[in-house]
Amino acid sequence: MARSSLKGKNEINAGSMADIAFLLLIFFLVTTTFPNDRGILFTLPPKPDPNQPPPDITKNDRNIFKILVNSNDQLLVEDEPLTDVFLIKDMVKEFVLNNGRNPNLSDNPEEAVVSFKTDRGSSYEIFIDILDQLDAAYNEMYGERVGITGEEFRELRNTVNKTPEQRNQYDKARGIETPGGKVTFPKNISIAEPSKVGG
Amino acid sequence: MSKFAKKTKASQDIPTAALPDIIFMLLFFFMVTTVLRETDILVKQTLPRATQLSKLEKKSLVSHIYIGKPKKTNLYGSEPRIQVNDVLIEPKDIVLWVQQEKDKLEEVERDAITISLKIDEEAKMGIISDVQQQLREANARKIMYATPERIDETAGG
Numbered sequence: 001m002a003r004s005s006l007k008g009k010n011e012i013n014a015g016s017m018a019d020i021a022f023l024l025l026i027f028f029l030v031t032t033t034f035p036n037d038r039g040i041l042f043t044l045p046p047k048p049d050p051n052q053p054p055p056d057i058t059k060n061d062r063n064i065f066k067i068l069v070n071s072n073d074q075l076l077v078e079d080e081p082l083t084d085v086f087l088i089k090d091m092v093k094e095f096v097l098n099n100g101r102n103p104n105l106s107d108n109p110e111e112a113v114v115s116f117k118t119d120r121g122s123s124y125e126i127f128i129d130i131l132d133q134l135d136a137a138y139n140e141m142y143g144e145r146v147g148i149t150g151e152e153f154r155e156l157r158n159t160v161n162k163t164p165e166q167r168n169q170y171d172k173a174r175g176i177e178t179p180g181g182k183v184t185f186p187k188n189i190s191i192a193e194p195s196k197v198g199g
Numbered sequence: 200m201s202k203f204a205k206k207t208k209a210s211q212d213i214p215t216a217a218l219p220d221i222i223f224m225l226l227f228f229f230m231v232t233t234v235l236r237e238t239d240i241l242v243k244q245t246l247p248r249a250t251q252l253s254k255l256e257k258k259s260l261v262s263h264i265y266i267g268k269p270k271k272t273n274l275y276g277s278e279p280r281i282q283v284n285d286v287l288i289e290p291k292d293i294v295l296w297v298q299q300e301k302d303k304l305e306e307v308e309r310d311a312i313t314i315s316l317k318i319d320e321e322a323k324m325g326i327i328s329d330v331q332q333q334l335r336e337a338n339a340r341k342i343m344y345a346t347p348e349r350i351d352e353t354a355g356g
Contacts, residue, residue, distance in 0.1 A: 025225055041253045041343050044340040046340065
């Protein structure tokens with residue numbers, strides 16, 4: 001009896017192996033979520049010091065590019081209504097690169113400030129759309145300064161370990177002549193606290 | 200004719216011996232890449248899309264805040280709420296939460312903490328501004344508005 005069973009096949013039947021693997025595969029396929037840790041980086045201003053009064057603003061009106069959004073997501077750009085959010089990019093570029101030509105636009109890029117104010121009732125969607133437009137405008141302008149596209153500049157910005165040449169190019173685009181020196185082409189985006197209801 | 204006959208005699212089985220190996224390879228790929236979700240998201244999350252994205256490098260420094268309309272409106276109401284970890288909180292609790300998150304990090308890294316804001320596109324700026332004021336208060340000033348990439352052409356990158 002024992003002998004005859006020994007003579008039989010000693011292989012493990014591996015035919016169903018694929019089925020088991022399939023089952024596991026499908027489980028992992030369904031549960032997988034690819035993390036997308038991407039987005040628009042932003043640094044909040046430090047909290048105001050209660051002992052110090054807020055600094056006086058002595059900016060010339062022409063150097064401020066004003067964007068206002070009300071609670072119905074309607075736009076007021078440079079005191080005029082605007083319907084298409086995606087026009088802001090080119091308007092900002094024209095404003096910053098004016099260099100004193102048009103008396104209504106900025107004196108120079110160093111002075112230019114983009115002021116962006118929403119209402120408490122504005123939607124987050126329009127906020128992101130506008131922030132994205134502002135970012136795109138500056139990325140394109142920076143890119144143009146070193147002869148690359150805005151898209152290439154964004155990639156350069158996102159490179160963590162820049163080679164010395166890349167660092168040079170990056171600093172040159174942002175108007176830093178000497179390392180750690182003054183920024184002559186700063187990205188001045190000021191996001192004001194939303195106004196209370198209405199507006 | 201004889202040639203013809205030979206051909207038909209050839210074996211027509213597809214060898215499937217390598218099939219398990221291929222499946223295992225796929226399986227390992229998904230097993231390695233899978234990140235099991237550690238928090239249950241209680242609020243609606245349709246993130247707005249954008250084009251000018253940056254990528255976060257050090258994931259250990261990132262903490263997430265979710266804002267949106269609660270999924271269970273009969274329990275939590277229909278106004279957008281703030282979620283951290285597994286609970287819904289009020290804006291004033293954020294300072295404490297940031298301190299707890301900072302305590303999890305190494306001493307030298309505490310000021311580099313990045314808050315990823317995952318906000319539903321229907322949320323209003325009011326609540327977002329309240330959150331940001333609290334983050335300033337807690338000195339966690341590096342934030343990221345989490346947005347997937349916009350695919351259509353209207354934005355023009």
